[in-house]
Amino acid sequence: MDTEKLVQRFLHYVAFDTQSDEDNDQVCPSTPGQKVLAQDIADELKKLGLTEVDLDDNGYLMATLPANGVDEGPTVGFISHLDTSPDAPGGDIHPKVCRFDGKDVVLNDEKGIVFPVNAFPEIKKYEGQDIIFTDGTTLLGADDKAGVAAIISAVEYLLSHPEIPHGKVRIGFTPDEETGRSAAKFDVEKFGADFAYTVDGGELGGLEYENFNADNPVVTIHGIGVHTGDAKGIMKNALSVAAEWQQALPEGEKPECTEGREGFYHVYKMDGDVETCVLHMLIRDHDRDHFERRKAFLDQMAVFFNQKYSEGTVEVAHHDVYFNMLEKIQDGHMNVVELARKGMQAAGVTPVVAPIRGGTDGAQLSFRGLPCPNLFTGGANFHGRFEYLPVDSLHKACETVVEIIKRAYTLKVY
Known part of the structure; x- marks a missing residue:
C-alpha cells in the first residue's frame, strides 16, 4: 500500500469545502461543494477503471469493483459520506503533517494556536507517528474523507493486484450525513449489495454495530x-x-x-x-x-x-x-461482524467493539434491509478545530477494507 499516495488523496479531498447545512432541507445536497467533490471523485473512479460509476442529481455516487476470479458469493459494499460537520469552520482547510513527539503541537504560529496534549491525553499513544492536524482554525474533515480515501485506495490496490481473487464490490459516497438526512435518499436496491460497512468510525480498531x-x-x-x-x-x-x-x-x-x-x-x-x-x-x-x-x-x-x-x-x-442497528445485525447477521473482525486481525488491527454514542448511515440502512456495521477511519476529535488523523491508522483502515474484500466471497450466509 502506497502510504504517501493515500495521504495525498486524503489531502486532496479535504481541500473541497463540503460542510452540510442542517437548516437547508429543501435541496439535496444541502450545499453545492458536496456535488463538486462527488463529481471530482466520479472522474477519478472512472480513470481508475471502476465500472457502473453513477452520480445522481442528489449527489449520491456509486461504483463497482467487478469480481476477479470469483463466480459466486455475496456482493459487499463500503459507504462513506462526502460532507463535513457544520459544528466548526470547514472551509479553507490548511492541514499539516507532523511527526508527533508527545509534546504540545504548534498548529498556528501567527495566531498562537497550540494543540494541548494535556487536554487530549489519548493522543499520547501515537507518539513517534506522523499525524495530520489542522492549523487550528478549522476542522480537518477526517470525518469522513478519511473513510472515502481508505475505500478508494483499497479498490485501487486490488485493481493493481489482479492476482488477488475477490467477489463483486460496491462502493457508495453520500451527501448530508451530518444533517441526518443522508440515508433517506440512498437507493438500497440500486446499490445492490448483500451487506455493507460504513467506514465512518473513529480511532484505530473501532468496530461498531450498536448505536443510539x-x-x-x-x-x-x-x-x-x-x-x-x-x-x-x-x-x-x-x-x-x-x-x-x-x-x-x-x-x-x-x-x-x-x-x-x-x-x-x-x-x-x-x-x-x-x-x-x-x-x-x-x-x-x-x-x-x-x-x-x-x-x-x-x-x-x-x-x-x-x-x-x-x-x-x-x-x-x-x-x-434512526434506531439501534443491533436489532437487525443480531438477527442473523453477526457473521458480517465476524468478517470485519477477521479482516482487521489480518491487517494487524485489534478490534475494539463498543456501542456508538451517536448514529451512522448504517443504522438507517440496516433497518432498510442492508446490514451495515461501522468501521474505523483512524481519526479523532471530530467536529472540532483539534481534529487529527494518525497516518498509520488511516493506512490500517485502508488495509482493513482490502482484507474484508479478500474474504467476503467466502461468506455463505448473508
Whole structure:
C-alpha cells in the first residue's frame, strides 16, 4: 500500500469545502461543494477503471469493483459520506503533517494556536507517528474523507493486484450525513449489495454495530407578550418557561453526565422571544424500551406545563431519526461482524467493539434491509478545530477494507 499516495488523496479531498447545512432541507445536497467533490471523485473512479460509476442529481455516487476470479458469493459494499460537520469552520482547510513527539503541537504560529496534549491525553499513544492536524482554525474533515480515501485506495490496490481473487464490490459516497438526512435518499436496491460497512468510525480498531435510538424533538413554547409596565398577571414569558423546561429535565441524564450505554436528554439550540420560544432537543438511548419511555416523559412534561400555564403553552413534536442497528445485525447477521473482525486481525488491527454514542448511515440502512456495521477511519476529535488523523491508522483502515474484500466471497450466509 502506497502510504504517501493515500495521504495525498486524503489531502486532496479535504481541500473541497463540503460542510452540510442542517437548516437547508429543501435541496439535496444541502450545499453545492458536496456535488463538486462527488463529481471530482466520479472522474477519478472512472480513470481508475471502476465500472457502473453513477452520480445522481442528489449527489449520491456509486461504483463497482467487478469480481476477479470469483463466480459466486455475496456482493459487499463500503459507504462513506462526502460532507463535513457544520459544528466548526470547514472551509479553507490548511492541514499539516507532523511527526508527533508527545509534546504540545504548534498548529498556528501567527495566531498562537497550540494543540494541548494535556487536554487530549489519548493522543499520547501515537507518539513517534506522523499525524495530520489542522492549523487550528478549522476542522480537518477526517470525518469522513478519511473513510472515502481508505475505500478508494483499497479498490485501487486490488485493481493493481489482479492476482488477488475477490467477489463483486460496491462502493457508495453520500451527501448530508451530518444533517441526518443522508440515508433517506440512498437507493438500497440500486446499490445492490448483500451487506455493507460504513467506514465512518473513529480511532484505530473501532468496530461498531450498536448505536443510539434517536429522536430529535422540537418543543415549541407559546407565551403572551404585553408592555412590561402592564405585565403583572398577563405576561407569559416563553423564555422563562423554556428555562424552567430545561431545569425540569432529569438531573444527571444529559450528555455531559453520561457515557457508554447511558442515554440522555439534550437541549442543543434555543430560539425565540417572549411570545414564542423553540427548543431543539435530542433524546438518545440504546435500549428501545428506555428510549420510548424517554419520549413519553417529555410528553408528560408538556401535560404538566400546560396544566400550569394553560392549555397550548407547550407543544412537543417528535422526530425519530434512526434506531439501534443491533436489532437487525443480531438477527442473523453477526457473521458480517465476524468478517470485519477477521479482516482487521489480518491487517494487524485489534478490534475494539463498543456501542456508538451517536448514529451512522448504517443504522438507517440496516433497518432498510442492508446490514451495515461501522468501521474505523483512524481519526479523532471530530467536529472540532483539534481534529487529527494518525497516518498509520488511516493506512490500517485502508488495509482493513482490502482484507474484508479478500474474504467476503467466502461468506455463505448473508
